Amino acid sequence: MKYRSVMKAAGGLAAALMLASTASHLAFAEPMIVAGPAADATCYVPWSADTKFFKFEPKKGPYRIALANGYIANTWRIQMIQTAKAYAAQPDVAADLKEFKVVSTGEDVAAQISAINNFIDSGYDAIVVNAQNPKAFAPVIRRAKKAGVVLVAFDNILDTEDAINVNVDQKGLGELWGNWLNDHLPDGGKVLEVRGVTGTSVDTDRHTGIHEALDASGKNWDVVEVVGKWDDGTAQKVTADAIAVHGHFDGITAQGGDTGVVQAMIDADHPFVPFGGETENGFRKFCGKYADKGLVCSSAGTGPAQVAVAMKTAIDALKGNVVPQSVKLPLAIVEDPDFKDGENYYSDQSDNFFVGNAFPTCGINFTAQEIMKQTKENE
Numbered sequence: 001m002k003y004r005s006v007m008k009a010a011g012g013l014a015a016a017l018m019l020a021s022t023a024s025h026l027a028f029a030e031p032m033i034v035a036g037p038a039a040d041a042t043c044y045v046p047w048s049a050d051t052k053f054f055k056f057e058p059k060k061g062p063y064r065i066a067l068a069n070g071y072i073a074n075t076w077r078i079q080m081i082q083t084a085k086a087y088a089a090q091p092d093v094a095a096d097l098k099e100f101k102v103v104s105t106g107e108d109v110a111a112q113i114s115a116i117n118n119f120i121d122s123g124y125d126a127i128v129v130n131a132q133n134p135k136a137f138a139p140v141i142r143r144a145k146k147a148g149v150v151l152v153a154f155d156n157i158l159d160t161e162d163a164i165n166v167n168v169d170q171k172g173l174g175e176l177w178g179n180w181l182n183d184h185l186p187d188g189g190k191v192l193e194v195r196g197v198t199g200t201s202v203d204t205d206r207h208t209g210i211h212e213a214l215d216a217s218g219k220n221w222d223v224v225e226v227v228g229k230w231d232d233g234t235a236q237k238v239t240a241d242a243i244a245v246h247g248h249f250d251g252i253t254a255q256g257g258d259t260g261v262v263q264a265m266i267d268a269d270h271p272f273v274p275f276g277g278e279t280e281n282g283f284r285k286f287c288g289k290y291a292d293k294g295l296v297c298s299s300a301g302t303g304p305a306q307v308a309v310a311m312k313t314a315i316d317a318l319k320g321n322v323v324p325q326s327v328k329l330p331l332a333i334v335e336d337p338d339f340k341d342g343e344n345y346y347s348d349q350s351d352n353f354f355v356g357n358a359f360p361t362c363g364i365n366f367t368a369q370e371i372m373k374q375t376k377e378n379e
Contacts, residue, residue, distance in 0.1 A: 030145055031056045031317075039321035043362035044313065047326035052161065056150060058320030062098040063125040065314055067307070070112045070132035070156070071197050072104040072376070074231035075280070075352045076256060080130070080155075080304035082374035083357065086366055087308040089374075096315050103378050107197070109133045116140045119149075126150035126314035128307065134159040134201040150317045154310035156200045164317065166310045166327040168302045170202050173331060174209020177276030180298040180335070181214065181251040184274035188219030189250030192242055194228040194235050196255040206255050210276075224249070230256030232263075232282070232352065239264035249273060258283035259351050262295070279303060279332055282351025288339035300333040303356035308364045332356030 031054040038044035038053065046053070067084050071077055081102060087093055088100040101124070105111040109132045119127050120143055127144065131137060131153050138160070144151040145162050157165040181191060193210060196203035214221045226242050228235030235257025243249070243264065251274045254261045258275070259282030265272065272294035277283050279301040287297035306329055317323050332355070334344045341347050345355060349368050358365040 030148070034322055036322065036324070038323050039316060040362070043309070043359070044316075044324050045328045045361075046324040047165075047328045052325040053322050054164065054317065054325055055322050056317050056320060057148075059125060059318050061096050061315075061318065063096060063315065063318050064099045064101075064123065065097060065126045065128065065311065066101040066103070066119045066124045067311075068112060068115045068119065068127055068129045069102070069104040070109075070130060071107050071200075071229075073106075074229060074234075074256065076230055076278075076304055076354055077104070077130075078376045079354055079371060080307050081376045082371045083304045083366060084128075084307045084311065085374040085379075086370045087311055087364070093311070093315070101379070104376075105132075107132060109136050109199075113137060113140050116151075117143065120144055120147050124149060125318055126152065128152045128154065128310045128314055129158070130154060130307075131156045131158050131201070133199050150314050152310045152314045152317070154306050156202050159201075161325055164313055164323060164325055164327070166306060166313055166329065168306070168329045168331050170205035171209040171212075173300055174206035174211075175213045176209075176300055176331075176333070177206075177253045177298060178210040178213025180276040181253060181274055182217045182219070184296060185219075185251050188217070188221045190222040190224065190246070190248070192239065192246075192249045192252045192254075192261075193223050193225045194239060194252070194254035194257060194261055195225055196228070196230045198227060203255065210253055228254060228257040228261070230278075232257045232260035232280075234260070236260030236264045240268060243268045243270050251275070253277065256280070258299075259286065262286040262290075276300075279334075279354050279356045280351065281345050281349055281353040281355050284334065284339055284345030284355065285347060285351065287336065288341060288345060291336055291339065296336040297339070298333070298335045299339075300331050300335075301354075301356065302329055302331060303354045303358075305357040305359060305364055305366055308366075309359055309362050312362060312364070329359065330361075 151163040154166040226238035253276040258277035
């Protein structure tokens with residue numbers, strides 16, 4: 001198995017090879033809708049009782065698989081790329097891979113769609129995607145389906161039932177954070193909401209969940225929204241600006257960049273308040289250290305290792321194993337007073353590391369060392 005760049009075909013021979021590759025995909029039928037359960041029922045939990053099950057025509061390996069990522073400029077996405085490479089390097093996974101290609105295209109939706117089209121044209125067997133926008137991919141989804149390419153979206157998923165989606169309940173995560181604030185602020189109050197990357201399904205779903213939970217309480221809430229892009233540096237700056245403009249907040253919820261949010265509170269000498277946030281190691285360090293000073297936390301989410309579940313799903317689909325069209329992953333949740341060094345956060349590890357990188361039901365678990373030795377670059 002090797003990493004290498006996709007080269008654009010040029011000239012008659014290359015064009016003929018491209019057409020032959022595409023034609024070979026067209027020989028494979030679209031997935032059949034079959035009865036469940038999935039072949040690996042403990043790992044592939046269907047999203048709901050109405051979730052369809054797919055069975056693709058088996059294809060002989062080893063396979064060419066690509067990861068088409070969008071946004072890359074934060075810790076979670078960088079660690080996700082590193083985790084994908086760590087998973088691809090595991091011996092039993094590597095045996096199923098002829099090639100594993102990684103591309104990150106930034107926040108340009110058209111560029112991400114173009115990358116997926118290039119992978120289809122280049123004859124890749126499966127494409128795993130963290131979608132920059134859930135609704136903009138309809139044409140490329142149809143192309144992948146017609147070409148017999150297995151398309152698996154994770155984290156930021158696709159608004160379709162023609163591709164496989166792997167995700168946690170992002171709206172439910174927002175509801176968890178909203179309920180945490182509701183439980184710890186009996187009179188309501190002013191809340192700072194630090195959002196993620198605009199236009200993504202994760203940001204929209206988490207935001208919706210937070211507000212539905214707060215609205216259902218019937219309390220008086222004043223919510224100030226800022227965009228932190230799930231990034232510590234950006235979140236720290238917008239939090240500092242919000243404190244400077246609005247003064248005191250009674251509670252905070254942040255989708256990511258939480259370590260930066262707490263640091264902004266410290267720098268501004270803002271009192272610690274109840275905080276519903278993600279699973280960054282640095283955030284959990286703060287939650288453990290300052291719990292007796294008012295920083296009571298709910299830290300929940302899913303680590304970047306969900307990319308490994310998406311890759312496993314793609315490989316199983318290529319082998320003809322039954323998989324759900326929509327796979328529901330469990331959340332990793334730790335709440336005050338249960339933060340324990342060496343168990344659910346690690347004082348000897350970098351702040352810029354997301355914990356919760358295990359999905360035991362899928363046989364997936366990574367050490368920090370396995371992940372961090374990989375690179376983030378396109379390969």
